[in-house]
Amino acid sequence: NAGVTQTPKFQVLKTGQSMTLQCAQDMNHEYMSWYRQDPGMGLRLIHYSVGAGITDQGEVPNGYNVSRSTTEDFPLRLLSAAPSQTSVYFCASKRGYNSPLHFGNGTRLTVT
Amino acid sequence: AQKITQTQPGMFVQEKEAVTLDCTYDTSDQSYGLFWYKQPSSGEMIFLIYQGSYDEQNATEGRYSLNFQKARKSANLVISASQLGDSAMYFCAMTLGGGADGLTFGKGTHLIIQP
Numbered sequence: 635n636a637g638v639t640q641t642p643k644f645q646v647l648k649t650g651q652s653m654t655l656q657c658a659q660d661m662n663h664e665y666m667s668w669y670r671q672d673p674g675m676g677l678r679l680i681h682y683s684v685g686a687g688i689t690d691q692g693e694v695p696n697g698y699n700v701s702r703s704t705t706e707d708f709p710l711r712l713l714s715a716a717p718s719q720t721s722v723y724f725c726a727s728k729r730g731y732n733s734p735l736h737f738g739n740g741t742r743l744t745v746t
Numbered sequence: 747a748q749k750i751t752q753t754q755p756g757m758f759v760q761e762k763e764a765v766t767l768d769c770t771y772d773t774s775d776q777s778y779g780l781f782w783y784k785q786p787s788s789g790e791m792i793f794l795i796y797q798g799s800y801d802e803q804n805a806t807e808g809r810y811s812l813n814f815q816k817a818r819k820s821a822n823l824v825i826s827a828s829q830l831g832d833s834a835m836y837f838c839a840m841t842l843g844g845g846a847d848g849l850t851f852g853k854g855t856h857l858i859i860q861p
Contacts, residue, residue, distance in 0.1 A: 692846065735791075
């Protein structure tokens with residue numbers, strides 16, 4: 635009964651470092667996405683995928699890469715971290731277009 | 747572009763009272779979906795309720811109902827008989843449209859239930 639699993643829960647990076655935030659879901663959902671949450675801003679869509687091999691940009695894609703090689707996994711890569719990427723990152727999946735999003739528990743990232 | 751506006755940054759409500767959280771939206775799409783999510787202090791995002799733009803009835807889920815007024819572009823969340831555990835951030839969201847698949851969120855309302 636895992637749902638959407640994100641790792642790590644917390645991460646501190648130095649400016650310029652790279653890292654990958656992991657996301658896996660066991661609900662066989664075709665759709666997966668990444669959001670970032672900043673204070674006072676709500677959640678904003680970074681990238682999304684409607685199936686293995688298909689990805690597209692959301693509202694704030696700059697500085698992030700994604701790939702979708704399997705239905706289950708949707709990692710988010712920061713190639714060269716910047717302080718502006720300090721945020722809480724949520725991965726989410728859903729069954730269909732108007733279905734509710736199922737969220738992971740989030741990753742709190744700090745870039746110094 | 748879609749836009750969600752939540753005009754109440756914070757609300758204090760007495761336990762057992764009903765609560766209405768405001769949400770207005772802007773879209774030129776005819777077909778769209780509206781969602782409400784709850785985020786307790788622990789940080790997880792919990793889905794509460796969904797309303798489709800073509801749904802004729804207001805959505806209800808237990809103590810939650812959505813007061814959908816399409817002409818006014820509003821989708822207010824109503825919580826009946828509030829409980830201390832309802833204290834949380836509440837986010838209104840709608841489908842992005844324009845060929846993109848995802849949600850756009852409002853900035854949220856911080857609801858505090860007082861005993």
